[in-house]
Amino acid sequence: MSDENKVLLRVSNLKQYFPIGKKKMGKPQSFVKANDGISLNIYEGETFGLVGESGCGKSTFGRTLLQLYRQTGGRTVYYGRTVEDFDLKYVEEIFKNLPDKKKKCEELLGKVKKLEADYAKMPEGTEEEKIAKKVAGQHLAEMESEADNDLLDITALIGGLYTLDETALAEAGRHYLAEYLAMKEIRKINAQADEFEKNGKSAKAGEVKKKIPELQKKVQAELAEIDKIRDNCKKDEDFEKYEVQKDDGINLANLTDAEMRYLRRDLQLIFQDPYSSLNPRMTVGQIIGEGLMAHNIFKKGDPKMQDYIMEIMEKCGLASYFIHRYPHQFSGGQRQRIGIARSLAVHPKFVVCDEAVSALDVSIQSQIINLLLDLKEQNNLTYLFISHDLSVIKYISDRIGVMYLGNMMELSDTEHLFAHPYHPYTEALLSAIPTTDVDGRKETIILEGDIPSPINPPKGCKFHTRCRYCTEICKNVTPQFEEVEPGHFVACHHKLGVPEEK
């Protein structure tokens, strides 16, 4: 996937820490670090495969992206809609408190700068000093990334205006807020008018819409003021640096539960176990209809809903006359089709398929995979496909991410990952795929020991306790997730087949 492809989700430094154990002085004692700083882009129209052993954090990542678990840290920016399409509380908050927000951000960045200076002075003569410096560098990078996240939330909205002084920034904030509130009013009126139209009250709809032109004028006037301010501060040498960060994506991590519920229509999940996720007391029609009503696609009792449900069922390979049957009357494969129909009925843009075929027989697996691929083509979908089964992942994915103990170890397009794995963990996973090719058979690499606990993960590279290439640096320093070839990322000190720096 090249950069020309449109990014649908930009994930930076995503963390999901689950608190466990008794609280001490009001703070949880320890955390399961299920996702520990994951950064990646998911491009529109691709199938991104996520693979790794059980417990490495794949499901957590899928659910956190969808904010079914609210993320502990980092940003998840969604580009399927824009900040202008919605009333978003976090956007309003930033506009209301621009000078304050900038001040906090600058304080944090100041601390990072100071640490940077200390870091630069650290000696690195001996082997121990080198390692100590690398560890300090990591702490610094961590803080930098936190500070950048806060900064990006602001500059994504106001770009180069970030360079303004306190008074001017407060002034700009007032214009932004006024524009935002006028837009909010317009969206409210449009929603009311739609409701009237739906109920056949066109005259009433026309009546409420009369207020819109006045509000649009207000929006234009406020935007003109903002443009004037922007023109004035273009001379600032840092203007461009922040202006390029302007971005209309929505940071899902900042949304309220209600806002997220609204966006849920775009961002769906297909579960691992189709049986437990289907309510046994509801018919297929009711199961699919529930989501349609929850997202206001149909009103209860709308006669058109049944036709629509039957159409979706047929598309998902279920005879439409099954509409009144209950989940227990279906086979495993058919139940998975119901789960798929339920998710796709609301026209999502992005679907997380979490072990969607793992519970099925191999012959049924391929039918369901092919159904998912057909539906993706027809509906312009993007998938995050989670599986511990590399042969399934290889078949379905355009790109693959390999996870280990909460971190991304390697990421590349599918062909390249299989042709040239750089990470010893990927190498071991690939070597364990069953093959019928007797002559070309490679040695299976047995990973010694169990996966360490994510509560107390190993220092340095998390894989070092099971890695056959492990050296001293691996035990102390977390390797950076680096791009070794265009689009091929890996986090390892001893990348396979790459000559090492001395």
Ligand SMILES: Nc1ncnc2c1ncn2[C@@H]1O[C@H](COP(=O)(O)OP(=O)(O)OP(=O)(O)O)[C@@H](O)[C@H]1O
């Ligand atoms: N709600 C939770 N509270 C506490 N710990 C959790 C929670 N959910 C997951 N975990 C822990 O987080 C880690 C990652 O779990 P996750 O289910 O994401 O892994 P996985 O790779 O999807 O594994 P599997 O394939 O077995 O589902 C595990 O150690 C798990 O025990």
